[in-house]
Amino acid sequence: MKLQLGERLKTLRRERGITQERLAEALGVSCQSVSRWELAACYPDIELLPAIANYFDITLDSLVGMAEIRSEARRREIFTTALNHERREDWTAAMAVLHDALRLFPNDDGLLSELALVLAKTGDRQDRAEAIRLSEKVLDRSTNEKLRSTVRANLCFLYRDSGQCEKAAALGCTLPHIWECREVLLPDLVPEDERPAVAARSLNIAAQVLRDVTGGRPISFSLGYRMEEGSDTEPLRSCLQQAEML
Numbered sequence: 361m362k363l364q365l366g367e368r369l370k371t372l373r374r375e376r377g378i379t380q381e382r383l384a385e386a387l388g389v390s391c392q393s394v395s396r397w398e399l400a401a402c403y404p405d406i407e408l409l410p411a412i413a414n415y416f417d418i419t420l421d422s423l424v425g426m427a428e429i430r431s432e433a434r435r436r437e438i439f440t441t442a443l444n445h446e447r448r449e450d451w452t453a454a455m456a457v458l459h460d461a462l463r464l465f466p467n468d469d470g471l472l473s474e475l476a477l478v479l480a481k482t483g484d485r486q487d488r489a490e491a492i493r494l495s496e497k498v499l500d501r502s503t504n505e506k507l508r509s510t511v512r513a514n515l516c517f518l519y520r521d522s523g524q525c526e527k528a529a530a531l532g533c534t535l536p537h538i539w540e541c542r543e544v545l546l547p548d549l550v551p552e553d554e555r556p557a558v559a560a561r562s563l564n565i566a567a568q569v570l571r572d573v574t575g576g577r578p579i580s581f582s583l584g585y586r587m588e589e590g591s592d593t594e595p596l597r598s599c600l601q602q603a604e605m606l
Contacts, residue, residue: 364425366400372416373398386415435465442474446481454478469502473511480518492518509535 373383380394387394387408396402404412413423421427428434438461445454458475465471472494479491495515502508512531519528538544543562547555 364428365403365423366398368423368425369394369412370398372418376416383415387411435468435470438471439474442478446478449481451478451482469498469504469507473498473507473514476511476518477514480514480521485522488518488522492522 373380380398381391384391384394389404389408393404397404409420409423413420416423438457442454442457442461445451445457455475455478458471458478462468462471462475476491476494476498479487479494482488492515495511495518498511499508499515502511512535516528516532516535519525519531543565547559547562550558
């Protein structure tokens with residue numbers, strides 16, 4: 361991720377009708393230096409940034425484009441790019457995007473947790489150790505409950521895969537039990553006419569999870585009541601049949 365400093369500098373200079381030569385003279389640098397900045401071939405020395413901002417009578421944040429850097433749209437773009445690489449299992453490219461983003465957002469727990477997730481997938485022992493370090497860092501400081509829950513779940517498997525089974529089990533015990541998950545709660549929270557469809561979605565998710573746990577072996581259990589065809593439970597019955605649970 362590159363700072364748009366060169367483009368910003370060129371825009372400011374042209375808006376004020378200032379030549380590269382005049383700007384270079386005011387800053388005590390060569391005209392070639394200004395040209396290289398504007399072409400994004402290099403950045404000005406950090407000690408020059410306050411002088412450049414003062415010359416154009418703007419803040420440093422405005423000069424380097426901090427409003428754009430901090431924008432939510434920019435953050436979404438970063439995550440989208442990283443996720444596209446992850447879908448292709450291009451872990452190296454995904455890590456590069458996230459490392460680059462963390463130079464601008466060093467305290468972004470979302471980026472840190474996503475990087476930990478990518479590192480965990482490479483299969484490399486050192487990457488796994490770094491993923492554990494980043495995950496523990498996020499848990500130490502983040503107050504976002506949704507993020508913390510995701511990180512704790514991922515960290516359980518990181519501990520397990522690194523041979524720290526006791527830590528994995530201990531952390532697993534801190535996770536919410538099944539009766540507090542949304543798949544269980546939502547059917548009782550929505551209007552009555554929506555409950556069969558919501559329950560069907562929840563059970564379909566449960567079937568997928570159980571198949572993963574059992575390695576794809578058949579699943580069967582009793583629902584405790586009978587669902588008649590044509591009744592208001594038909595959507596639920598149809599979902600269960602598709603999931604081969606009836």
